[in-house]
Amino acid sequence: MHDGQMRVRFAPSPTGPLHIGGARSALFNWLLAKASGGKFVLRVEDTDLERSSRESEEDIKNALRWLGLGWDEGIDVGGPHGPYRQTERLGIYREYTQKLLDSGKAYHCYCTDEELEEERRSLSEKHQMPRYMGKCRDLSEADEEKYREQGRKPAIRFRVPADQEVVVNDLVRGQVVFDSNGIGDFVIVKSDGVPTYNYAVAIDDALMKITHVVRGEEHLSNTPRQVLVYEGLGIQPPKFGHVSLILGKDRSKMSKRHGATSVEQYKKQGYLPSGLLNFLALLGWSHSGEQEIFTLDELVKIFSLDHAAKNPAVFDVDKLNWINAQHVRKLSDEALFEMALPHLLGSGLMLEGAHERSWLVKVVATARDHISYGAEIPKHVEIYFKDEFSFENEETEAVLREESAAGVLDLFEEKIKKAGELTAESVQALLKGLVKESGLPGKKVYMPVRVALSGQIHGPEMTLLIPLLGGQKILKRLEYVRGKLKG
């Protein structure tokens, strides 16, 4: 694995947003490139004309950029082996297809969907593997002419040699052997002239001088087809490494019903790129030390395919939350604020420009150690914004109905009025004095004040809450709550 500069690639199909599994593949490749001083190439595999879209391509690129996984070569940035969009490389594939056709390693197939469907059905009835049996393998020129006259548009199939072992030396799985007899002649160019995945991917990886193909395990079974194409073309294949799949809680492949599956959704929920990446890195890869929290730079230093796991990994949101929380804690006040702002605005807690920025920064900072991701911020700081509130429940209200409560509040108000600047220290002193003068247990003092100020029985420390609220708001809230108790 430590063999000099690597040229790796991420080659998504633009058929939807960037999936969490794709993001992990991109990360692994990116890390490999950075660690070896090599190149990370971004290629777009848009040969599925029906499902591909430019919107999805943009979404994927944006997600990659947001994650900080920039590419050295590829779409948008260019490079010596472009173009990097497969539909723009049709002429290139045609050249190789002609070679294959001329040497008899590929042939035209005029079968219709119905015919193929029928073949599959009868094979599976006989409990045989449904695969193309080679009906058009040896068509004469006259046969082909006849079909063409009928207006049939041929696909091009690769002639898979019989009785051959196709060996894949996988970087994570070791040697995997396939029997060529189990692989039917597969289509390399569809009847509309567009190559299929297994064909285009092989040619592109070779032409783009990719040294290592690291991708999800779902591609392992396709690899022998690609190896066959390389053999047919007389090209040396790249090295392959198939990383285990990411599974949902029920151990099936991650899909919508498992919750958020796209990077975009995690971004929206306010996860940090560094947190998401850290979590993804630990799915299907590990290192022998005990460290769990890594920055991207640290990962570059220690990542290697040697420690890639073979067994599939279940996506555990709890762990993601914990890891992301660790990254949140390392944020500066300013960075945390930037992250919080859209969630604050979106929650309807505040309007743009309604509060002083410096105050907001401080308020948001109080949530830092208590949240896992951005969307959790509003409910943690809500208390600073709502001067009018209802009691959380009866138990909460009961705190203020207690005999000693009214006196505590009066005394508290008096002290607030007399107090100078409210800081953590001065508030601490103020409350201590309050406890002393009232002669009550601490709890009988703190709780009424807390509830009077927020309507809740729990929340941030009073030494945090009171200075941030400030004298004016406090008096306002006291008045409000007294009115509430009477009414």
Added chain:
RNA sequence: GGCCCCAUGGUCAAGCGGCUAAGACGUCGCCCUCUCAAGGCGAAAUCAGGGGUUCGAUUCCCCUUGGGGCUACCA
């Protein structure tokens, strides 16, 4: 159905013939504490089953079971 991959606590996982089988998340308990968290300390919890190989298997081989992937003119 065929082919391929995989198998250590609930989850991520270390382990690479001999260990009291790491660590983390989560769970539970205790401490801290005005509350909720956070934090600190501690606990419970794993080698799928069966055969081999070996002085000795979590580790190597085979079978079974279980999970997953592929089997498209999708990627």
